[in-house]
Amino acid sequence: MLNYEYKCKNCGExxxxxxxxxxxxxxxxxxCGGKLVRLLSGGGGVIYKGTGFYVNDYKKKQPEKTSTKE
Ligand SMILES: [Zn+2]
Incomplete structure (x- = not known):
């Protein structure tokens, strides 16, 4: 069983x-009967609730903010 997140394109639910x-x-x-789109959640036990700092940290295996311009 997995958590799937959906967002309504119509009402934003x-x-x-x-x-x-x-x-x-x-x-x-x-x-509202509008069209739902499924959001990509991390799959396994990753639950996006509130801040999501933990998830962000996890994703920072590879540094994104490289300010070096070479
Ligand atoms: Zn809706």
Whole structure:
């Protein structure tokens, strides 16, 4: 089971569903019936809640802010 995040293109509703990989992805916003897009979440146990500092740190294996211009 994985957490899938969706966002509605119409009303901006953000929702998280705990689904199996084999489950049909949601496509219809339960609030307004608009089109949902599935957001890319980290897959495994990574949960984006609030700040997400932990996730950011994890991603900084490779330095992004290289200010060197060579
Ligand atoms: Zn909606």
């Amino acid at each position: 953000h929702l998280t569903r705990y689904q199996n990989m084999t489950d049909e992805p949601l496509s219809i916003c339960p609030s």
